[in-house]
Amino acid sequence: MDSLTLDPLSHAEGDVQLPGSKSLSNRLLLLAALAEGETRITNLLDSDDVRHMLNALQLLGVDYTLSDDRRSCTVKGTGKPFRTDQALELFLGNAGTAMRPLCAALCLGQGDFTLTGEPRMSERPIRDLVDALRPLGAEVTYLKEEGYPPLTLHAQGLRGGTVSIRGNISSQFLTALLMAAPLANGDLTIDVEGELVSKPYIDITLHSMQLFGIKVDNENYARFFIRGNQTYRSPGEVMVEGDASSASYFLAAAAIAGGKVRVYGVGADSVQGDKAFAEVLGKMGAQVTYGPTWIEVSRGSHLKGVDLDLNAIPDAAMTIATTALFAEGPTAIRNVYNWRVKETDRLSAMATELRKVGASVVEGEDFIEITPPARLTPASIDTYDDHRMAMCFSLAAFGDAAITINDPGCTRKTFPEYFDLFRQITR
Ligand SMILES: O=C(O)C1=C[C@@H](OP(=O)(O)O)[C@@H](O)[C@H](O)C1
Numbered sequence: 001m002d003s004l005t006l007d008p009l010s011h012a013e014g015d016v017q018l019p020g021s022k023s024l025s026n027r028l029l030l031l032a033a034l035a036e037g038e039t040r041i042t043n044l045l046d047s048d049d050v051r052h053m054l055n056a057l058q059l060l061g062v063d064y065t066l067s068d069d070r071r072s073c074t075v076k077g078t079g080k081p082f083r084t085d086q087a088l089e090l091f092l093g094n095a096g097t098a099m100r101p102l103c104a105a106l107c108l109g110q111g112d113f114t115l116t117g118e119p120r121m122s123e124r125p126i127r128d129l130v131d132a133l134r135p136l137g138a139e140v141t142y143l144k145e146e147g148y149p150p151l152t153l154h155a156q157g158l159r160g161g162t163v164s165i166r167g168n169i170s171s172q173f174l175t176a177l178l179m180a181a182p183l184a185n186g187d188l189t190i191d192v193e194g195e196l197v198s199k200p201y202i203d204i205t206l207h208s209m210q211l212f213g214i215k216v217d218n219e220n221y222a223r224f225f226i227r228g229n230q231t232y233r234s235p236g237e238v239m240v241e242g243d244a245s246s247a248s249y250f251l252a253a254a255a256i257a258g259g260k261v262r263v264y265g266v267g268a269d270s271v272q273g274d275k276a277f278a279e280v281l282g283k284m285g286a287q288v289t290y291g292p293t294w295i296e297v298s299r300g301s302h303l304k305g306v307d308l309d310l311n312a313i314p315d316a317a318m319t320i321a322t323t324a325l326f327a328e329g330p331t332a333i334r335n336v337y338n339w340r341v342k343e344t345d346r347l348s349a350m351a352t353e354l355r356k357v358g359a360s361v362v363e364g365e366d367f368i369e370i371t372p373p374a375r376l377t378p379a380s381i382d383t384y385d386d387h388r389m390a391m392c393f394s395l396a397a398f399g400d401a402a403i404t405i406n407d408p409g410c411t412r413k414t415f416p417e418y419f420d421l422f423r424q425i426t427r
């Protein structure tokens with residue numbers, strides 16, 4: 001297996017232009033495909049997750065043109081749900097933002113669609129979404145294990161009504177239902193059952209729908225109302241913000257090492273919940289400044305451990321776990337049960353790899369507590385085909401010990417050029 005050894009680092013300094021947000025790229029592509037009119041999307045992310053969405057749209061007959069660098073895309077919207085006469089199979093890798101939204105959107109149309117992915121995708125739940133779609137007329141067959149992809153949709157449109165959807169495992173189920181709802185054949189009321197996790201991602205969804213002309217009534221994230229028989233309308237041109245989760249590694253580098261790092265593309269005006277990551281660094285003692293479209297971090301006082309519920313920022317929260325290696329005292333990251341159903345079981349993977357560098361770790365069912373070692377141990381870090389494991393552990397190289405990252409190429413899921421940019425701002 002390929003690996004990358006990072007020699008000990010001591011300084012972080014510079015500006016980073018962030019690649020486009022994964023969450024926005026995949027939402028905007030899907031909505032542009034369903035919308036009436038042509039949409040030019042700029043600053044699109046070019047990574048595996050987005051390529052899977054683009055490939056699926058191509059197989060669905062959507063006409064789009066990508067620029068040579070694949071960072072802008074002009075999509076000719078169909079103005080209506082997808083149809084197929086021949087059964088279609090769509091391979092979606094391990095992209096939750098393709099699998100879940102397409103599952104709901106395809107049910108709006110006509111024909112048989114099979115959704116498959118990488119082996120890990122068959123371990124990532126989808127039952128809560130399917131259970132909400134079935135009462136609306138969706139016919140879904142699980143091809144392997146009940147409740148998990150791969151699955152076949154026998155699409156024949158969706159009707160309106162009132163449905164409940166469980167919110168405690170993934171917000172992507174609600175996102176998927178919300179994005180499909182305006183094209184259903186009747187008005188839809190959605191009741192969210194139980195706790196809604198990763199709530200700020202719903203704001204990204206509502207924002208994206210609004211860009212395409214659709215307003216959703218949101219009663220405190222517990223009940224949503226969407227009129228049926230509507231049409232998405234292209235806004236013409238839309239620019240994807242920089243990815244706020246990708247920003248976390250660079251900002252954390254500055255907090256740990258001193259120096260000053262500014263990321264461009266996400267700032268105070270961002271719609272992405274992960275911009276709040278910088279506030280967590282602030283609570284740990286870093287100096288944080290926000291502009292409308294940038295965030296700058298430099299090291300303030302000595303970093304100190306925190307004890308926080310980070311359910312709202314599950315992706316960026318992983319970066320806090322490795323930042324904790326450089327803080328005084330223990331850090332607890334709470335209410336992150338769904339780390340277990342993402343690219344890997346992230347609670348278990350994080351605990352295992354943090355122990356390799358010498359940390360004492362308590363792994364709970366839905367939390368992790370990290371007590372940093374006096375001095376980090378050189379280690380070879382396994383990444384479990386999880387881009388965020390690879391990116392988070394690059395920060396461990398600030399600990400006076402060489403860190404080897406196994407399979408660094410796994411960052412291709414959301415950030416293929418990560419290690420090049422990381423190298424540019426560190427020494
Ligand atoms: O809707 C989205 O774009 C996402 C929602 C989150 O997932 P969950 O809602 O499953 O926590 C997040 O972890 C994922 O990377 C992207």
Ligand SMILES: C=C(OP(=O)(O)O)C(=O)O
Pocket residue numbers: 094095096097315342343388414
């Ligand atoms: C959980 C993630 O991805 P997905 O969109 O596949 O859920 C992630 O990017 O950390």
